Amino acid sequence: MSDHGRALSIERMREGGVPDLAIATFVRLYGELEAGATGLIPEADVEPLTGIDRQADLEIGGAEAAEALAKTVVIKLNGGLGTSMGLEAAKSLLPVRDGLSFLDLIARQVLAARETYGARLPLVLMNSFRTQDDSLAALAAHPDLAVDGIPADFLQNREPKLDAETLEPVTWPANPDLEWCPPGHGDLYTALQTSGMLQTLLDAGFRYATVSNADNLGAVPDAEIAAWFAATGAPYAAELVAKSDADVKGGQLVVRRSDGQIIQRETAQVVPGELDVANDRHVHPFFHANNLWFDLVQLAELLERHDGVMPLPLIRNLKTVDPSDKTSTTVVQIETAMGSAVNVFPGARVIEVERKRFLPVKTTNDLMLLRSDVYELTPEQHLIARKAAPLVDLDERFKLIADFEARTPTGPPSLLGADSLTVQGDWIFGADVVATGDALLVSPGEGVHTVPDGAHIGPDGLA
Numbered sequence: 001m002s003d004h005g006r007a008l009s010i011e012r013m014r015e016g017g018v019p020d021l022a023i024a025t026f027v028r029l030y031g032e033l034e035a036g037a038t039g040l041i042p043e044a045d046v047e048p049l050t051g052i053d054r055q056a057d058l059e060i061g062g063a064e065a066a067e068a069l070a071k072t073v074v075i076k077l078n079g080g081l082g083t084s085m086g087l088e089a090a091k092s093l094l095p096v097r098d099g100l101s102f103l104d105l106i107a108r109q110v111l112a113a114r115e116t117y118g119a120r121l122p123l124v125l126m127n128s129f130r131t132q133d134d135s136l137a138a139l140a141a142h143p144d145l146a147v148d149g150i151p152a153d154f155l156q157n158r159e160p161k162l163d164a165e166t167l168e169p170v171t172w173p174a175n176p177d178l179e180w181c182p183p184g185h186g187d188l189y190t191a192l193q194t195s196g197m198l199q200t201l202l203d204a205g206f207r208y209a210t211v212s213n214a215d216n217l218g219a220v221p222d223a224e225i226a227a228w229f230a231a232t233g234a235p236y237a238a239e240l241v242a243k244s245d246a247d248v249k250g251g252q253l254v255v256r257r258s259d260g261q262i263i264q265r266e267t268a269q270v271v272p273g274e275l276d277v278a279n280d281r282h283v284h285p286f287f288h289a290n291n292l293w294f295d296l297v298q299l300a301e302l303l304e305r306h307d308g309v310m311p312l313p314l315i316r317n318l319k320t321v322d323p324s325d326k327t328s329t330t331v332v333q334i335e336t337a338m339g340s341a342v343n344v345f346p347g348a349r350v351i352e353v354e355r356k357r358f359l360p361v362k363t364t365n366d367l368m369l370l371r372s373d374v375y376e377l378t379p380e381q382h383l384i385a386r387k388a389a390p391l392v393d394l395d396e397r398f399k400l401i402a403d404f405e406a407r408t409p410t411g412p413p414s415l416l417g418a419d420s421l422t423v424q425g426d427w428i429f430g431a432d433v434v435a436t437g438d439a440l441l442v443s444p445g446e447g448v449h450t451v452p453d454g455a456h457i458g459p460d461g462l463a
Contacts, residue, residue, distance in 0.1 A: 010026075
């Protein structure tokens with residue numbers, strides 16, 4: 001049955017114009033799936049990381065930093081649509097501060113770093129087939145970003161979703177686009193190669209890449225970390241952040257007991273029943289920021305040794321073919337994580353970075369926080385917290401971006417004096433609202449309620 005599924009998948013990918021190396025990567029992972037692999041990593045097989053380098057301890061000279069950044073390219077993963085927030089275009093086009101989108105701020109961060117260090121520092125997007133056109137159109141507003149000979153983006157590959165029962169490509173006539181999915185951000189390495197971008201960067205004299213998600217505005221170009229990475233001579237490095245009590249999920253790096261190799265374990269690879277241990281900061285004190293660095297020359301050599309097929313471990317991701325319809329057909333998405341390259345790069349390094357390098361926006365809770373007065377925008381276009389960020393927990397009615405915007409028409413409340421903000425019920429915020437302490441806003445009944453202009457929200461509610 002699965003042999004037939006593999007053949008049908010290959011046929012569909014070829015008809016869809018997917019490059020041969022991307023197909024070969026899919027076939028390798030399909031074989032693991034067919035053999036019953038789950039990608040799960042039991043707690044008994046790993047141990048926590050210890051003795052890692054720290055950004056706070058770096059002592060890097062200006063010339064050394066500038067030299068490293070001059071050989072570096074910034075790659076942003078820009079394939080996400082933000083469907084969980086109700087978006088239908090690239091999440092990076094969403095306004096986040098003062099009418100500026102993620103892409104606007106990323107562009108400004110890169111231009112500011114160029115001015116400081118005199119580096120070429122190209123910005124390159126890894127787009128998906130759903131985000132490419134809109135994102136490139138948005139970048140056209142920043143003509144100074146272009147670097148001669150370096151394309152502004154390359155395209156992530158795609159693969160068929162597999163019916164979970166048959167492992168055959170799923171069909172969904174209501175929306176055939178939903179029959180396809182990206183192969184996870186581990187496709188970065190394959191896509192760099194199949195697009196020709198890897199060779200283009202090498203030919204242009206670039207040696208290092210710094211990679212992060214487009215929705216993480218904390219991952220700014222950092223010349224000191226670039227110099228640290230260059231000095232290590234390592235093929236690959238991952239940025240880690242120390243966990244707080246609020247960090248209850250996310251990928252992590254661990255040490256494989258059998259051979260001492262550093263490996264990545266995504267949340268989807270944690271054995272059911274072991275999630276509490278995996279997330280316990282007293283056991284595993286760091287999480288993966290999904291910011292990484294790699295040496296382009298050593299990446300090319302590794303790919304050559306493996307005939308172009310990056311040997312990343314399988315992630316078996318169960319979804320529904322229509323993410324908005326939980327009753328639609330259950331599918332398997334064959335995925336890999338870009339951070340799991342740490343598993344296959346001998347001599348990979350890790351570095352603990354400051355929390356300000358991790359500011360992802362996954363929900364409207366995160367968006368409200370970044371839009372609030374807790375953060376200020378520096379001349380270098382860095383978002384810096386003015387205090388420890390409060391926990392924001394909005395009602396489900398705020399989940400979709402259109403509903404969130406309708407309920408905060410003049411912007412978020414002041415959160416500078418708040419330790420947390422919890423909103424229960426359907427509320428519309430007026431202008432100049434201030435939250436303090438453990439602010440709690442509970443609906444007095446059914447229907448829509450309004451927080452008046454200039455109101456104060458404290459632990460006892462509206463005052």
